[in-house]
Amino acid sequence: MAAADPTRLAENLRLAFELHDAGVALMRQNLRRRLPEASETEIDERLADWLRERPGAELGDAEGRPVPWPRRAP
Template identity: 50%
Template structure:
């Protein structure tokens, strides 16, 4: 059983991860709107490039696109 403090920290972490998921989904939608001619695979490639170009992406602070897409499987 978790203490109240641990429950609070866990809840904040869950919220932060949900917000990150929502932000990535919004970025994917934005890319799809800006490039209506692009296939789903091309939009995925653009999203992967965007995620990889973020500051500190090489330091393990950003989940890889493959890990993000496959996280629920």
């Protein structure tokens, strides 16, 4: 297998961070719409809870059965 291009790997990682930040910003907006009377502190707490719990994705975002990580070599 050919070695991965470090520039491309760095770009992919940067993109993953940007997507994470966008998802957090969207959830913050969602919480503000659902809880218009909530303080900024309460929104921050609920956002932190959401990041820890991930309702609907407790075992990750992928389909299939959970497996131990790191996987053992076959």
